[in-house]
Amino acid sequence: MMPGALLACVLSSVILVVAGTPLALRRIPPNRLFGLRTQATLGDADLWYRANGELGRGLMVVGSVTAALALGLFLNxxxxHNLLLAWIVALSLGLAFLVLRSTRTIRRWRTVRGEDTGKAVAEVSSTAQDPRLVTMKRLEVLLDGISLLAWGGSVASLSARWSSIPGRVPVHFDASGNPDRWGDKGALLALVVVPLVIGLLIFLGRRLVSHGRYPEEVPPERLPLVHGSVRVVLAAVTTTVSVLFATLLIGAIQVAEGSRKTLPGWLLPAFLAILLLVVFVGLGRIRARLGAHKRP
Structure with missing residues (x-):
């Protein structure tokens, strides 16, 4: 019988290949993705198809390589826990490389078309003059550090304790924190992979913030403050998600091992409240930045 860790790794890799196929074949229209309008982000159909094709091929390669790695380690x-750790590291490096490569492609395309020059000059001059941008950048780096620590701690904890985790683990909890569904311990892998994928997608969004379309009446010198506020909000969302999944992973392991019977009933409501607070406060600040030029 195929071990749970191997099955989870291979299935996750296959999902990447399946997700990358329509992107590589350029089957996704430039104005829709998962029901959301994307024309305002990239704005150029040629760029959309070019970036999608590159991202899709990359996802297929990463999925194939990580699946082959997992199978090779299993056969050897x-x-x-070593198989799991190697797969997670390979997946993380592959997805991170794809995100950086995609943003570089978009930036290069826009630079060639002359769309980034003015924005770059405005960003540099504003950063040198406005200490608020320096503060936001430091906060963004701090939040990224917390996210990486939470995710890295999850990977280290899962890898170190994998052999001692029982074969059946809780895979769902009710509103009171009681486990109401159990499954193979390979399901714990999702608590590591999901925040990784979410974090990388949000990171890609942060790199594309400066390419967004904003109201024409907003002065160019205020745009760097808007960009910085958006990036801080997205970084805070990533941190909240990373800490939540790390907490859920540790709690699920403890319940499976019998060291505790339930998760705290306040856990999910507290994280949901924090996430909503981050989003609404952040949106309020962004709106204030956009509307500041209208004040007398």
């Missing part, structure tokens, strides 16, 4: 007799 690697322990499950």
């Amino acid at each position: 007799g690697a322990a499950e």
